[in-house]
C-alpha cells in the first residue's frame with residue numbers, strides 16, 4: 139500500500155527541516171498526497187529537530203501513528219525516535235555519526251556513511267542532507283528528477299558551484315544505495331496513476347493567502363513563534379496588492395494599529411501567539427464597544443508564559459472566549475486544517491466586517507507549520523463581504539449606533555460627509571454620545587450581544603460531522619485535531635462501531651443546537667483536547683447538559699495520533 | 715470655495731472639564747488653528763487617550779476615536795496607513811503619553827509618523843483625582859505621594875528630540891495666541907509634530923501661579939535646525955521655554971511605506987493562480 143511515514147531527526151540548524159521540505163515537495167510533485175509534522179528546538183543553532191512526512195496516494199488526514207522509515211543523522215535522533223519506529227520498519231542512519239546498538243533487530247537497518255560521502259566526494263559537509271535524499275530516492279522509488287528540479291530552483295540562485303555540488307551529492311547518495319545497500323524492506327512507492335491538481339502549503343501560508351483573497355489591506359504585527367511567518371509572508375505579498383504591513387513596537391500597538399486602520403475603513407488584521415494575545419485583551423474590549431471590525435489570529439503554543447514556544451497546545455481557548463473585562467461579545471473561530479486555514483480566514487474577515495465585531499481565530503503550532511496537499515479547487519470559491527455603510531439619507535441625520543434588528547448599524551468612515559462621530563470605549567447611546575444611564579447600558583449591551591445571536595445559525599450549520607450523524611460513541615473535538623479524529627473515526631467505523639465526530643468551527647457563538655442533535659443517541663461523549671484541563675469540555679458543559687463525558691487530554695506539546703483517539707474509544711466502549 | 719466658519723468646528727457637546735481647566739485653552743486654540751488652516755472636518759480625525767484631556771474629540775465636529783489609556787499613537791498610525799489623506803491630531807494627558815503610553819512615543823518619532831501629537835501636560839493625573847505623573851516635580855505631594863514625590867520628572871522636550879521627533883515645541887494654555895500659532899505649524903509640518911502643551915489642572919494641581927514665573931519664549935535668534943542648541947534650551951533649569959525648539963525635514967513614514975507599495979504594485983498585480991502555482 140502507498141502509505142509511508144518518514145521521519146528525519148538530527149541537530150537543529152543543520153538542515154533537517156529543509157531536507158524534510160525538499161522530500162515533501164518532491165513527493166507532492168510526483169502527485170502523492172502529503173502531510174507533515176515538525177518539531178524544532180527553541181534554540182537557533184543546536185537542539186534537536188525533526189520533520190515527519192506521511193505520503194500516500196489517498197487523502198491524508200493526519201501525520202500517522204508509528205514511523206515506517208526513520209532517517210537518523212545522529213545518536214540523539216535514534217534515541218528519541220527509535221521507539222516510534224514500527225516493527226520491521228526501516229532505520230536509515232549516518233554510519234559516520236553513530237552505530238545503533240547491536241541488538242537492534244526489530245528493524246531493518248541501513249548504515250550509510252553520509253558524512254564521509256559529503257566530505258570526501260563532494261567537499262561540502264552540509265551536503266550530507268542531500269546525499270540522504272539521494273539514498274531515499276533510490277530505496278523508496280521517489281523519482282530522482284523531482285529532487286533535481288527542486289534543487290535547481292533552490293540552489294541556482296546561490297551560484298552555479300553550489301548547485302552542481304548539490305546535484306552531485308544527490309547522485310552520490312543514489313549511486314551509493316544502488317551499489318552498497320541491499321534492500322530487504324517491503325516499502326516502495328508505486329507511481330500514482332491519478333494526476334491531481336494540488337498545491338502544498340503550510341497553515342500559515344494558507345491563512346496569509348486567504349487574508350489577501352478576502353481583501354486585507356493593513357496588517358500589523360510583532361514577531362512571535364509560531365505566527366511570525368504570517369507577517370513575513372504578507373510583508374512580501376501584501377504591498378503587491380496595495381496593502382501595507384507594519385512591524386509594531388509590541389502587540390498592543392499591533393492591535394491598536396489594526397483598530398485605527400479599520401476605523402478609517404480598511405480591512406485589518408494581526409496574528410500572534412499566547413503572550414501577545416494576552417497583551418491585546420484591553421483593545422479587544424474597545425473593538426467590541428466601538429463595533430470596529432478586526433481579526434486577531436492566535437497561533438497557540440505551549441503556555442502559560444513563554445512556555446513551549448515551538449510546541450503545540452490548545453491552551454488559549456479560555457483567553458479567546460473570556461479574555462477581557464466586561465460583557466464583551468466577540469466571535470471565536472477555530473481553524474481545522476490547512477485547507478480550512480484559507481477558507482476560515484476569509485470567513486473570519488467576512489464576519490468581522492459584516493457584524494462589526496472582533497473575530498478571534500485560533501490556530502496552533504501543529505497547524506501553522508503543517509504542510510499539506512490541498513486541491514486547487516479549494517481556493518476557487520471566494521465570497522468577500524463588506525461592512526454595512528450608511529446611505530446618504532442616513533448620513534443626513536447620522537446615528538452611528540442606531541438600533542437595528544440585527545444589532546449591526548451602518549458605519550461611517552472618515553471622509554464621509556455628515557458622518558461625524560467619536561468612537562469611544564465609554565458607554566454611549568445610538569448617536570455615539572456618552573450615556574451612563576442604566577437603561578441605555580442595558581440596551582446597548584444587548585445590541586452588541588444580538589450580533590452573536592444572529593451568528594448562531596451559521597455556527598450550527600458549519601459544524602461538520604464525520605461518521606454517524608447520531609452515534610453511540612460521540613466525539614467532539616476542535617481546531618487542528620480535526621483530521622486525526624476523522625481518521626480515527628473512519629478506522630473505528632471499518633470495524634463496525636457506532637461512532638461519529640462533530641467538529642465545530644465557530645466556538646463562540648456555540649453551536650448548541652447542532653451539538654444537542656448530534657448527542658441524541660450518544661451513550662458517551664469523548665472530548666479530545668491538547669490541554670490539561672479541558673477548556674472546550676467546560677465550554678460544552680456550559681451549553682449542553684450531557685453525561686458521561688470522557689475527556690482525553692494531553693499537553694506534552696505534541697498533537698494526537700489516530701491511535702490515541704482509537705484507544706480512548708475502545709476504553710469507553712469496554713466500560714460502557 | 716467659501717470660507718469654513720469657526721463655529722463649524724465646534725460640536726454641540728458641552729465639555730465636562732472643571733471651570734478654569736487648562737484643557738479649555740487647548741480646545742479653543744485647536745478650533746482657531748483648524749479655522750486658520752481651513753481644514754476639511756470630514757477628513758480630520760482626533761485620536762485621544764484616557765483622562766480628562768481624552769474627552770476632547772467629542773467637543774470637535776470632526777471624526778474622533780477615543781481609545782484606551784496610552785494608545786493614541788498606534789491607533790493614529792493605523793488611521794494614517796489606511797488613509798494618508800486624513801489629517802490626524804492625537805491628544806492626551808501626560809500620564810497617558812509618558813507613563814502608560816511612553817513606549818509608543820519613540821517609535822512614532824523615529825518612524826516620523828505624519829501626525830500632530832499634543833500632550834496636555836498638567837503634571838498630574840486629573841481624571842483619577844490627583845496622583846503624581848511622570849512630569850510631576852520631586853517633592854510634589856499628591857494622593858499617591860502623601861510624603862512627597864521621590865521620582866525625578868522626565869523632560870518632555872529633550873525626550874522627544876532624542877527619539878527623533880521632527881517638530882518639537884512647548885506651549886502654554888494660558889498663552890492662546892502662541893499656542894494657536896504652534897498648532898498651525900505642527901499640523902503643516904510633514905512628520906511627527908510634538909507639542910508639550912502645559913494646561914494646568916486647577917482642581918488637583920493648580921500651577922497657574924508657578925508656571926508664568928518660569929515661562930520665557932524661545933529666543934528669536936534660536937535656529938530650530940540646531941539640535942544641540944535645542945537641547946540646551948530644553949535642559950535649562952531656570953526658564954521654561956515656550957515655542958518651537960527643533961524642526962527637521964525627513965521623509966515621513968507614510969511616504970516611505972506608500973513608495974514601497976507603489977514599487978511593488980508597479981510590477982503588476984500578481985495573478986492568484988500564479989501565486990498558487992508557486993506552491994506546486
Ligand SMILES: Cc1ncc(C[n+]2csc(CCOP(=O)(O)OP(=O)(O)O)c2C)c(N)n1
Nearest residue numbers: 764765766767783807808809810839840841
Ligand atoms: C489601563 C488603565 N489603567 C488605568 C486607568 C485609569 N486612568 C484613567 S485616566 C488616568 C490618568 C489620567 O492622567 P493623564 O493621562 O495625565 O490625563 P488627565 O486626566 O490629567 O488629562 C488613569 C490612570 C485606565 N483608564 N486604564
Ligand code: SF4
Nearest residue numbers: 732735766840915916
Ligand atoms: S480635574 Fe483637572 S484636568 Fe480634569 S477637568 Fe478638572 S481641572 Fe481639568
